[in-house]
Amino acid sequence: MKVLDLFSGCGGFSYGFQEAGYDVVLGIDNEKIALDTFKHNHKNSEVFNLDLSIEENLQKIALFLDNQGGVDVIIAGPPCQGFSLTGSRKEDDKRNELFYSVFKIAKLLEKKPKAIIIENVTGLATLYKGKAKKEIEQSFDENNYIYNSEVLYAPNYGVPQIRKRLFFVGLYKEDIAFKFPKAILDKDNYIGCEDAISDLPTLEDNLGIVENSYITKPTSQYQKNMRQKSKYVYNHISVNHTEIVKNVIAQVPEGGNHKDLPKGVGEHRKFNEAWTRYHSQKPSKTIDTGHGNHFHYKFNRVPTVRENARLQSFPDNFLFLGTKTQQYRQVGNAVPPLLGYHIAIQLKKILNK
Ligand SMILES: C[S@@+](CC[C@H](N)C(=O)[O-])C[C@H]1O[C@@H](n2cnc3c(N)ncnc32)[C@H](O)[C@@H]1O
Numbered sequence: 001m002k003v004l005d006l007f008s009g010c011g012g013f014s015y016g017f018q019e020a021g022y023d024v025v026l027g028i029d030n031e032k033i034a035l036d037t038f039k040h041n042h043k044n045s046e047v048f049n050l051d052l053s054i055e056e057n058l059q060k061i062a063l064f065l066d067n068q069g070g071v072d073v074i075i076a077g078p079p080c081q082g083f084s085l086t087g088s089r090k091e092d093d094k095r096n097e098l099f100y101s102v103f104k105i106a107k108l109l110e111k112k113p114k115a116i117i118i119e120n121v122t123g124l125a126t127l128y129k130g131k132a133k134k135e136i137e138q139s140f141d142e143n144n145y146i147y148n149s150e151v152l153y154a155p156n157y158g159v160p161q162i163r164k165r166l167f168f169v170g171l172y173k174e175d176i177a178f179k180f181p182k183a184i185l186d187k188d189n190y191i192g193c194e195d196a197i198s199d200l201p202t203l204e205d206n207l208g209i210v211e212n213s214y215i216t217k218p219t220s221q222y223q224k225n226m227r228q229k230s231k232y233v234y235n236h237i238s239v240n241h242t243e244i245v246k247n248v249i250a251q252v253p254e255g256g257n258h259k260d261l262p263k264g265v266g267e268h269r270k271f272n273e274a275w276t277r278y279h280s281q282k283p284s285k286t287i288d289t290g291h292g293n294h295f296h297y298k299f300n301r302v303p304t305v306r307e308n309a310r311l312q313s314f315p316d317n318f319l320f321l322g323t324k325t326q327q328y329r330q331v332g333n334a335v336p337p338l339l340g341y342h343i344a345i346q347l348k349k350i351l352n353k
Helices: 012-019 032-041 055-066 100-108 127-142 193-197 221-227 243-250 305-311 324-333 337-352
Strands: 002-006 023-029 046-049 073-076 115-121 145-153 164-172
Touching: 002 012, 002 100, 012 023, 012 073, 012 337, 023 032, 023 055, 032 046, 032 324, 046 055, 055 100, 073 100, 100 115, 100 127, 115 337, 127 145, 127 164, 164 337, 193 221, 193 305, 305 324
Parallel strands: 002 023, 002 073, 023 046, 073 115
Antiparallel strands: 115 164, 145 164
């Protein structure tokens, strides 16, 4: 089955589909470096660097796909800033177009895709008093897609990270709506940080620039799975914190945050997620785009790009290109590939029926 990935980023969502046996034919984004990463990890896919708010671009995409016999599935993770549905919505605000672009492309295609999947933050459900969600649902209706939506919790699907995301799945001219995949794990056996990353070089004494080999054997099934297709550890370079910062981190207990610091320590950062140290036996906090507020469960440093990637369920053979800042952003923006995989498998079962 052929897949089009809109707002593809580095391709976390797509990678899950690829692993489930789909043919990801095209990824589209307007950030070059994310597309470079996408291409590197989806060797058989095309990438287009296009602004998806521009009508002519949508026509170009539809024409390209029509010439190849269309696609079966569209997956899309539009940025949530695109939902400017406040009272004074301006017609010429390009960002308004972003999620409509998904439906516009479906409409332009000669052969309608069998499924459209849209992923977003859970806040979208209540954004603008529920208007944003309603607009998406209306668009599914107008285009003859029977839809269902659900918030999926990543640890339930084997991802060692607390991450909740809202998914809409629409099926073209079907009678029965999509049923979301059942959880494969419950809270008693969620994968914790230690099981996810303890085999990676510690980087306590160096920044990891030279040393990029595994030094220990995998110690969990999760680590084995992640290492299966890779000989080396990439994207594993530490941040060189100052002694003052290291000293503050050292005072945060495992699983703790700024509230656990003695009075007068780390005062300049005291918001919700500040100075948060992961717990070795629990999934990590939601991986962000590189804000530097989260710390390794054991070492006095922020997690590397590779550690974040592991916690997002990217296997070690998935490489991130660009500067360290760009790599952190790509990882944090992504749908965990393992979550994408479980949705992809479930969709396959339904479409094959
Ligand atoms: C949340 S990320 C998608 C992550 C992706 N689904 C994944 O799993 O890796 C949203 C993406 O939309 C892209 N984007 C934002 N505005 C865009 C536009 N006007 N046209 C095309 N892409 C856009 C951003 O560059 C970003 O990579």
